[in-house]
Amino acid sequence: MDRRFRVLRGELAEVGIEEGLRGWSFEGGLVRPSSDILLGVSELASRYCPTMRDLYLRRILGVRPPPNVKMTRGIAFHEVCSRVVHEVKRMLFEEPSGVPGFVIVDRLLPQGEMVVEGILLRAEERTARLSPRDEEALRREALALYRFLVIQAAAKVDQALSKYPHATSDSIMNVAIPPIIERRVDGSLVGLSRELSVDIYTPYNAVADLKTGEVRDFHPYTVTGYALALEAEDGIPINYGIITYVRVVRGVPRFRIRCFLVGNELRREFLELRDEAYTLLEVGRDPGKPPRCPGYCPYYKVCVGELG
Numbered sequence: 456m457d458r459r460f461r462v463l464r465g466e467l468a469e470v471g472i473e474e475g476l477r478g479w480s481f482e483g484g485l486v487r488p489s490s491d492i493l494l495g496v497s498e499l500a501s502r503y504c505p506t507m508r509d510l511y512l513r514r515i516l517g518v519r520p521p522p523n524v525k526m527t528r529g530i531a532f533h534e535v536c537s538r539v540v541h542e543v544k545r546m547l548f549e550e551p552s553g554v555p556g557f558v559i560v561d562r563l564l565p566q567g568e569m570v571v572e573g574i575l576l577r578a579e580e581r582t583a584r585l586s587p588r589d590e591e592a593l594r595r596e597a598l599a600l601y602r603f604l605v606i607q608a609a610a611k612v613d614q615a616l617s618k619y620p621h622a623t624s625d626s627i628m629n630v631a632i633p634p635i636i637e638r639r640v641d642g643s644l645v646g647l648s649r650e651l652s653v654d655i656y657t658p659y660n661a662v663a664d665l666k667t668g669e670v671r672d673f674h675p676y677t678v679t680g681y682a683l684a685l686e687a688e689d690g691i692p693i694n695y696g697i698i699t700y701v702r703v704v705r706g707v708p709r710f711r712i713r714c715f716l717v718g719n720e721l722r723r724e725f726l727e728l729r730d731e732a733y734t735l736l737e738v739g740r741d742p743g744k745p746p747r748c749p750g751y752c753p754y755y756k757v758c759v760g761e762l763g
Contacts (some may be wrong), residue, residue: 458735459714460661463695467717472694476722478686481644484612485726486683488646490733493656495648496684499728500676503752506742516737521751522583524593527682529667530578531571531597532701533654536665538570539563539604540636543544543612546625547632553616554624564603572607596703604707608632633657642684653681661695667702669751674717679725682717693703701745 678696
């Protein structure tokens with residue numbers, strides 16, 4: 456990460472970010488919302504549908520996308536990551552002098568099946584009951600991710616304890632564990648939801664987003680929306696974005712990390728999407744389907760079915 460951010464810092468020094476495109480410039484210019492409508496980041500950033508018919512179906516007609524295993528997997532993987540981080544932090548808080556990695560492993564690994572079972576139950580309550588085959592496959596994936604993260608967290612704690620033998624647990628936590636998971640932020644100053652949830656807020660002046668599906672060109676818009684909201688609320692520049700793609704293949708989690716500058720072009724494009732959404736919702740007219748509906752769009756079955 457340090458190497459990647461050295462490259463991005465050089466890019467930032469070369470091109471800069473316009474003051475009028477920072478979230479704290481919400482009182483005027485491009486950043487100022489032109490409507491009182493508050494939008495979710497995912498509503499704008501998830502551009503599966505180029506005509507924004509998904510937003511029309513959701514906001515005007517009240518149609519929810521049909522639940523599927525991808526939605527459930529996304530919810531479950533996010534909760535697995537959050538749960539491991541919170542449990543490791545809790546153990547470190549309880550022992551001011553530090554907790555060696557083997558203790559973390561011994562305590563948390565045996566809980567894996569029980570923890571994952573509860574996570575899957577809550578994930579299915581938010582989406583839909585999966586088929587027995589899909590449920591079992593997701594259970595194996597979530598458990599593999601849980602075990603992987605516990606072992607990785609324990610190793611990071613041991614590395615920190617080895618490097619800083621006299622540090623307190625609080626210091627070890629800051630070195631070894633992501634500082635903020637699921638940071639809540641009020642995005643209303645820039646026309647976004649009042650309670651956004653940022654996956655990870657890092658000390659690099661960066662925000663990170665976790666994805667569990669395929670790589671899409673529009674994914675950086677999600678981080679851009681969070682960056683604008685954080686800048687508006689905190690007045691601190693958010694210059695960099697991180698997208699972590701996670702898949703479990705044959706029982707082994709695989710990660711692909713994409714780091715980028717949250718630059719002027721991304722900011723303009725996100726704000727244009729926001730303003731286009733305002734127009735669509737204020738007019739309230741069906742924008743129609745695109746010439747070709749991508750099969751991976753969550754609303755694909757809706758648009759090719761009775762509402763199409």
